[in-house]
Amino acid sequence: MTGPLHLKISADLADNIRSGVWPPGHRIPFEHELTARYGCARATAGKAVGALVSAGLVERRRRAGTFVAKPPVQAVVVEIADIRTEVEARGQAYGYELIASRRRLARASGDEARLQAQGPVLEIACRHFADGRPFAAEDRVINLAAAPGIEAADFAREPPGAWLLAHVAWSEAEHRIAAAAADGVLAERLEVAQGHACLVLTRWTWQAGQGVTSVRQTFAAETYQLVARFTPVPFGR
Amino acid sequence: MTGPLHLKISADLADNIRSGVWPPGHRIPFEHELTARYGCARATAGKAVGALVSAGLVERRRRAGTFVAKPPVQAVVVEIADIRTEVEARGQAYGYELIASRRRLARASGDEARLQAQGPVLEIACRHFADGRPFAAEDRVINLAAAPGIEAADFAREPPGAWLLAHVAWSEAEHRIAAAAADGVLAERLEVAQGHACLVLTRWTWQAGQGVTSVRQTFAAETYQLVARFTPVPFGR
DNA sequence: TAGTGGTCTAGACCACAGC
DNA sequence: CTGTGGTCTAGACCACTAG
Numbered sequence: 001m002t003g004p005l006h007l008k009i010s011a012d013l014a015d016n017i018r019s020g021v022w023p024p025g026h027r028i029p030f031e032h033e034l035t036a037r038y039g040c041a042r043a044t045a046g047k048a049v050g051a052l053v054s055a056g057l058v059e060r061r062r063r064a065g066t067f068v069a070k071p072p073v074q075a076v077v078v079e080i081a082d083i084r085t086e087v088e089a090r091g092q093a094y095g096y097e098l099i100a101s102r103r104r105l106a107r108a109s110g111d112e113a114r115l116q117a118q119g120p121v122l123e124i125a126c127r128h129f130a131d132g133r134p135f136a137a138e139d140r141v142i143n144l145a146a147a148p149g150i151e152a153a154d155f156a157r158e159p160p161g162a163w164l165l166a167h168v169a170w171s172e173a174e175h176r177i178a179a180a181a182a183d184g185v186l187a188e189r190l191e192v193a194q195g196h197a198c199l200v201l202t203r204w205t206w207q208a209g210q211g212v213t214s215v216r217q218t219f220a221a222e223t224y225q226l227v228a229r230f231t232p233v234p235f236g237r
Numbered sequence: 238m239t240g241p242l243h244l245k246i247s248a249d250l251a252d253n254i255r256s257g258v259w260p261p262g263h264r265i266p267f268e269h270e271l272t273a274r275y276g277c278a279r280a281t282a283g284k285a286v287g288a289l290v291s292a293g294l295v296e297r298r299r300r301a302g303t304f305v306a307k308p309p310v311q312a313v314v315v316e317i318a319d320i321r322t323e324v325e326a327r328g329q330a331y332g333y334e335l336i337a338s339r340r341r342l343a344r345a346s347g348d349e350a351r352l353q354a355q356g357p358v359l360e361i362a363c364r365h366f367a368d369g370r371p372f373a374a375e376d377r378v379i380n381l382a383a384a385p386g387i388e389a390a391d392f393a394r395e396p397p398g399a400w401l402l403a404h405v406a407w408s409e410a411e412h413r414i415a416a417a418a419a420d421g422v423l424a425e426r427l428e429v430a431q432g433h434a435c436l437v438l439t440r441w442t443w444q445a446g447q448g449v450t451s452v453r454q455t456f457a458a459e460t461y462q463l464v465a466r467f468t469p470v471p472f473g474r
Numbered sequence: 475t476a477g478t479g480g481t482c483t484a485g486a487c488c489a490c491a492g493c
Numbered sequence: 494c495t496g497t498g499g500t501c502t503a504g505a506c507c508a509c510t511a512g
Contacts (some may be wrong), residue, residue, distance in 0.1 A: 004499075004500060004501090005500080005501080006500080017406075017407050018407050018408075018409075018444075018445055019445045020406040020444065020445060023406050024406060024407070030477090030478075030479090031478085031479070032477095032478090036345035040501075040502085041501065041502045041503060041504085042479095042502095042503085042504090043280070043482095043500095043501070043502075043503090044479095044500080044501060044502080046479080046480085047500090047501095049479090054291060057407070060480090061478085061479080061510085061511090062477090062478055062479050062480080062508075062509050062510055062511085063476085063477060063478045063479075063508095063510040063511050063512090064477095064478070064479090064510075065478070065479085065511065066478095066479080068407070070402075070407055071402070071405075071406070071407045078412075078414070078465065083251070111300050115491090135463055147456035163309070163310070168308075169254075169256075169257035169260050169261065169308070170254050170255050170256075170257070170261070170294065170305070170308050171255075171308055172255075174464070174465065175315075175463075175464070175465040176264065176462050176463065176464055176465075177315070177414055177436075177462060177463040177464075177465070178436060178458065178461075178463070179416040179417075179434045179435055179437075179456075179458040180416075180434055180458050180461035181433075181434040181458065184495090195432065195434075196418075196434075197413060197416045197417055197418040197432075197433075197434035197435065198416055198434065198456075199414075199416035199436075200416075200480060207255075208255060208256045208257060219416075221416040221417050221418065221434075223415060224415075225281065225413050225416075226412075226413065226414040226415070227411070227412070228315065228411065228412035228413075228414065232494060241480075241481060241482090242481080243481080243482090243483080261509055267496095267497075267498090267499085268498070269497090275482085277482075278483045278484060278485085279483095279484085279485090279498095280481095280482070280483075280484090280501095281481080281482060281483080283498080283499085283500095284482095286483090286498090297497090297499090298491075298492090298497085298498080298499060299486085299489075299490050299496090299498050299499080300490065300491040300492050300493085300495080300496060300497045300498075301489050301491070301492065301496095301497070301498090302497070302498085303497095336510095403481060440508080
């Protein structure tokens with residue numbers, strides 16, 4: 001192991017935890033012991049331990065020491081990629097089709113209710129294709145007040161998600177992942193039978209507390225699944 | 238804002254980013270400028286910026302500075318809770334039923350193939366209930382070599398997931414989230430019609446590179462959905 | 475109350491990417 | 494080249510808490 005010393009310390013500690021040598025609840029060496037063992041300053045040892053804390057591997061308790069945490073199988077990072085990226089990553093040709101787009105006033109019902117938007121919104125229905133076959137159906141509502149400059153966008157050519165990603169600043173988001181049976185409209189758009197099992201991703205996005213967009217993306221069950229890798233310890237060699 | 242100075246600095250920077258004052262691509266103040274502005278050492282400013290890097294809010298470029306990153310809507314933390322916890326969090330009564338359990342040799346096909354286990358495994362089918370109604374169907378394979386002491390467990394009373402959580406040390410995991418239509422067996426276990434849309438969670442767990450368990454949990458579409466909150470900036474006030 | 479982690483300082487040297 | 498971030502040191506004081 002070359003490179004920064006604090007990474008080597010993190011990796012050494014993580015090895016002992018991952019391998020089970022130090023089980024949950026075990027006290028890892030005090031920071032001053034690490035300084036002695038590695039011949040470093042306490043700040044360096046502290047940085048190494050701090051990285052393990054961020055990863056959720058250990059917990060610090062004042063006056064007591066730092067202890068191996070219990071494995072939280074629950075916290076999982078799912079990569080919900082941009083659809084174009086996802087399709088191209090499979091080596092398939094990406095395609096896009098605008099189905100409908102209209103301007104109207106925000107409603108207080110349906111997915112968009114969570115946005116708490118008031119005033120004009122843009123309602124968009126579109127499809128994404130992989131190698132010419134329907135990959136995802138998308139229904140989106142965009143709060144015009146939160147998307148200045150959107151009038152200049154041409155959603156007949158460009159997916160609204162890509163435009164928003166490029167033009168709206170940092171935001172907060174909430175996702176729901178669910179299964180659902182395809183209704184008549186969805187079945188037609190995805191070219192499957194009515195009642196077909198689908199994976200449904202719903203996402204709401206806010207920026208500085210203002211609702212920006214709500215979007216529902218539906219995939220036929222066979223075409224898509226989410227993969228989540230849980231790597232609690234990115235310190236391996 | 239009281240407390241550690243580095244948190245105040247992080248919060249101040251994050252505010253400018255979240256609010257859109259500093260759009261993606263904008264260069265945030267140099268670390269030496271932060272030391273001047275806050276009257277602190279460079280290590281403190283560096284720690285504040287480092288936290289934003291960990292959160293994915295900014296990117297550092299040597300010789301150039303630190304820049305606001307583009308919002309990666311993709312990385313999402315999903316809380317995949319223990320089923321009992323999930324049911325009880327809804328205020329419903331949790332129930333559990335063992336359907337079948339048998340010992341056999343590992344196969345190189347099906348979900349368990351990813352474990353690359355060899356030798357004896359325990360194959361378990363069970364159900365989880367919420368208020369007496371089927372909530373999830375579970376099919377699990379446990380690698381006996383990776384679960385010492387499991388012979389003493391009574392899976393007629395205790396769900397295998399709970400036992401493993403309590404008895405197996407830190408592990409790596411991979412999840413798949415998909416939709417699927419219920420086949421005959423699943424339909425019966427979940428008490429829904431054949432072909433009913435279901436949400437399927439599949440999880441593989443390793444410990445020190447050794448396969449521990451593979452498990453598939455299936456939920457009727459209406460009973461369960463995953464919720465993910467994306468809070469890119471935990472530095473708000 | 476003693477010792478842990480939590481935070482911070484005022485320096486330093488280095489690698490490296492822009493200029 | 495120059496200046497940025499990347500890393501590190503050898504201290505220091507404080508808050509908290511376990512014993």
